[in-house]
């Protein structure tokens with residue numbers, strides 16, 4: 001029995017979500033503050049599902065950094081490896097715009113953000129060894145020194161027999177160009193045991209060569225991957241196993257408020273069911289249900305559901321018709 005079901009590594013930041021929605025950001029006066037950052041959202045979602053969770057990252061030495069740490073602690077996440085930046089770097093901010101349930105945008109402020117200043121000497125192998133899974137978010141690879149810290153954490157996890165999960169989490173903002181992204185994504189993807197991303201994100205990983213899903217998984221299965229999940233928004237998702245099995249995941253009817261938060265809630269619930277050995281089909285159902293719940297609410301992190309909420313949702317869930 002390990003101390004942690006999973007440890008996530010990467011950014012823990014702040015989301016400022018438009019409270020007055022169905023209007024452009026220019027006309028929005030009020031934003032509500034939540035913890036954000038894809039890996040932080042996945043950690044919070046996992047903790048909400050009863051998983052034992054740790055987090056590796058770097059936060060600003062100010063009120064927003066304190067807020068992130070306190071929220072994560074209260075969510076039940078171990079924050080002993082959430083390092084406080086001492087060089088004046090700031091918390092990353094994401095403002096959200098909800099023009100309509102299907103037209104959403106995010107505006108990221110990520111210049112000199114603390115999370116990208118995590119260094120490789122702040123990565124502790126002893127800590128990683130206490131987890132069943134290390135969840136790596138792609139954005140942490142965008143810049144040094146965080147890039148080397150993440151790659152080190154991956155190599156340590158491999159050496160220590162900790163399963164590596166790669167959430168592609170592509171955010172264009174801090175990357176210099178497409179080739180750079182593809183190179184660093186491949187380093188992690190070739191060693192990851194599980195890979196989760198949207199079809200568009202796999203295109204980024206492949207530097208836009210235009211592969212089909214079958215071609216993408218055939219290439220990735222030449223390396224360490226055992227399970228590959230490809231998400232296709234409101235059309236649902238697919239999971240492929242190295243043994244050649246393909247599973248179809250469906251999106252469910254829900255009262256959509258906004259589209260962001262879908263991916264992180266999907267990942268938290270998918271990984272919950274996967275780590276409890278409930279089967280890939282159930283993991284896809286849990287992912288889809290969790291995403292349906294979160295996109296009907298304002299936040300990405302605070303809205304993360306419990307197992308009971310997901311199970312109740314699935315009792316009456318209707319599969320969304322694909323247009």
Ligand SMILES: Nc1ncnc2c1ncn2[C@@H]1O[C@H](COP(=O)(O)OP(=O)(O)O)[C@@H](O)[C@H]1O
Nearest residue numbers: 231232233234236237251252262263266288291
């Ligand atoms: N409009 C929607 N209605 C219902 N479920 C959705 C909708 N959009 C996304 N989802 C669910 O969320 C999952 C992840 O969404 P997706 O948009 O592919 O990821 P990301 O948020 O990372 O871009 C989908 O596989 C689906 O189950």
Ligand SMILES: O=C(O)C[C@@H](O)[C@H](O)C(=O)COP(=O)(O)O
Nearest residue numbers: 036037038260261262263264300
């Ligand atoms: O990842 C970020 O830094 C921003 C998130 O916190 C934000 O809530 C969001 O965009 C989540 O979207 P998702 O990737 O669709 O889950």
